[in-house]
Amino acid sequence: MNHIVLFEPEIPQNTGNIMRTSIATNSTLHLIKPFGFSLDDKELKRASVNYAHGFSYFIYDSFSEFMEKNPNGVYVFLTRYGYKRPDELDYSDTTKDYYFILGKESTGIPYDILKEHLDTCVRFPMSEKVRALNVSNTACAIIYEALRQQNYPNLNRHFNRHNI
Secondary structure (H helix, E strand, O other), X not given: OEEEEEEOOOOHHHHHHHHHHHHHHOOEEEEEOOOOOOOOOHHHHHHOOOOOOOOOEEEEOOHHHHHHHOOOOEEEEEOOOOOEOHHHOXXXXXXXXXXXXXXXXXXXXXXXXHHHHHHHEEOOOOOOOOOOOOHHHHHHHXXXXXXXXXXXXXXXXXXXXXXX
């Protein structure tokens, strides 16, 4: 199963977009406090386009609590400090849990967390004109890379002409 983990998210619109991506991809969302907004925020609901109704997600008070409650899996850290491209890791085994961890918008994931996981720190290739992609774009891109490698399990891959 695929999981999106947001470390101390600050912007409700980004978290709402990621909620929508999680719902669309059958991914589980994990949120690590503190947040830069309230989960009742109007912007959060607007960005998730009210798909969040009935959607469950997990909240943790700290990164250590997240790790304690999710001790097994493959942890992939999306960071500007990554030396690998996302496609250089293998996410194809659908019996494993893949946790894609994204940092807060202002500072990312702290180095004291990253240093223990340098072999699974990844960065999307991009021009030198920007430091990093938007966190919601990054979450979407990494989940779809994992799903591509997994052959899009349990997702509708066909356009339904009857919905036009």
